[in-house]
Amino acid sequence: MAAPTTFTIACIIICLVIGPNVEAEEESRPPHIAIVGGGIGGTSTAYFMREQFGSEAVIDVYEKNTIGGRLATVNINSRDYESGGSIIHPENLYMVNFTKILGLEKRERPSGQVMGIFDGEEMRMTTSPYTVVTLAKMFWRYGLDIYNLQKWVSSDLMVKFKRIYEVQDAGYAYTNVPELLASMDPSFANYLKKSIMMVMREEGLHEALIHELVMGAMRTNYGQGLEIPGFVGAISMAGVEPGLWSVKGGNKVIPENIVKYSKINVIPAVVKMVEFLEDEPFLYEVYYKQDENGEVKTKRYDMVVIATPLHDGISNIKFEGFQQDIHNFPQQYHKTVATFVHGKVNSSYFGMEKATEMPNEVFTCNMNLLMNSFGQHLPVDYSSASDKIPPINEDIVGKIFSNRELTQEEIKLYFRSIEEVHTVSWMAYPEYNFKKTDDLPPFLLNERLYYVKAIELAASAMEMEALAGRNIALLAYNHWHDKLDKIDEKYVDPSQVSSSGTGDL
Template structure:
């Protein structure tokens, strides 16, 4: 064979190889994974939305939910109007929640948990704000010095400035296999903040014991039902909302966000309880998901479906989830940390102002923090319907109050707090982890193509944290499925310029 023939043959071979490589690449693209998402809260529905964005119209996504879409973002019907019973506050710097709201044309409802604030120690209202800004400022400085103003700068410098980097990191496609690595990506000190208590960290920063024992304790009890001693990272997240202006919720209820995310994702909702995930170590789909439909005897099951990828978007903790994982090379169990019981009691009543040391109702705060770790209630707040203040509410002689506590209050305890009661509703649920210093942060990857969104809750539980966890999982799945390993647990993005002031994602 002469040189010309050899060259021609070589060229043909190269063309064949290139064609094969293109075919392999297009096949991988044209055959996206079959994905199961277990849980239709904000984590599961935002994951479905992000994955549809990544893979396009051909990806098959099934979302399993045993209760209702929205998870812990839920409302309660009270006096013919809906009230937020679960996750109720969104911070103006929560970029995913802000942009979801804009994307779906949902209307923000301002003034969430706003009004006059009081801090009660079980005997006296040790501090309260005024209708007059100048008076409030004077009272703050008299009681706490400049701590109450310094805390905002401290949280901004030590949390938000670094925390906001995650949006750029995720927009570049980077992903992390553990919660610890995701925190490290934002700032190298964030993991250390999960190993130190919030009170120790604030004392080291120069904040006074009075401020920590009253203001900080009150914020922690209201937001997480827990006391001083919980990790500094989740404590800082809690303080980010305390006294912050511009907090809001979604008109119609925050549950509208996951509902719209699910609708936009075009995922198939399967109203069922997942009982088992089985690893299939052979050719074909990697997992079999077994479930029982939520029906009155129809399709009694068990039912089974096969998937390439499974996402756990519900807490793997005792008393919350009971999914069995079978045939895995290494056992997969629930995580040991307990979840915290939160009780929200809704009362239509007048406050018993004498119990708090007041003689006139006009001076009584709209929101009351408590700073006694042994007091039977964590906070009291005047509550408004998810559609906003109504004419009926404004004309009603009594207001609607929401009491947060760690146990169902007794009749006597309610009578201590309120007079002239017309109605009462109680919602009890496992709301977030019971935080302890040094708790091990879970992985996002439980096994090959088995992912766990709610691991992020062990760092801090919030709507935005769940959305961040979901975006990380979506990036992980895309990177694993396409073989783009250089964006997994890598920090090369540090060489790129990150803009932490972006408002549109």
């Protein structure tokens, strides 16, 4: 397992020195918890905090904009479309469970959609509306690699990934990301230190598949290339599996409904400062403003969860009164611009002779291209029963991902007629680099000060936020009740323990 950073060790020492003072008080009353940020990270933490601490716990979520954060929609031609996080894997169990518990509906991707891989001049490969033809075309281009990739994703990657649910059901929690990943499988912590290209080569896959399909997935999902660390790259490759889905009405309805379901008090305010108090009974004071010119208000808590990235350009929360300086982490965030165009796509730009054969979704495999990906988008309330998918050569809503805003001239290259354009610019996810994963932020910043977003430096995805949220809730619960044997300890599956009582893992 990865060695703890000096920062983590310092946090542990702080906890050991000042931890036990307030124990008796804590046992006797439910905690007061502040969560800063109402995206899927903050709201899923709130959900699991309620699950751990029960109905009496005071749980406040501070949100400066709208609940949902990077899960959001944009209105085009009177329909809403996902503008941020859109695709969920069928085996992302927390997202699946939220959808069920909250009484929401899944929106499956329609069948028969065609995908292409574009190199800037021509389509290197296109799939077919018919699965059998797609398999034959894939096999023709990539040989057995396509089978080996799918087998690796379904029988290796996902099997190891799903171990986290068992570990968390058993109550185990981790103070840092490498330990959490290692609890799924030791290879996952190592994947942080290798690029996705190295991981794919180690899996025996060949250059054509790596430089086309894998590159296309990295550019579509993270706007970056094959140098991104193996773990986030592998998570991205899970998108090659069938059964991807979204939530009907928009994925943002999950965080919106969690706060109602779990009876969370949402405070519409921007948190300016978190102060560490020496006096009891509360450890923290949160300073917040409900409008820009209004007064600064304060509220006291036993624990605080930061659920927004602590990075320059995104956050400027101050931390006062700490023995150790807490400030933004050095990693940068990657700008991704989603340009939505209502109009007719210019298939000849994509090297397609017949407009009717233009793929509905295009990955790009050339790092010099401005466009990372293109896709025909369907509204969040799309229903196969009542909606007809517009043919690709007619008026559609298309989404282009790029690393900067597109000019009108650039949009006209991709669309031969334009009715309407909407641009959403995101500080979307971290700028990933496998050579810079040595000093990742920890989940524990100080005694009972938690940081959900530590997970995002390993991989940014809705399910990752949800499992980090549960990790924080378990960590908080284990700290509150002094269950130190379930913190940073290896979980041993009881079925793997031999009758002599010794674990064989």
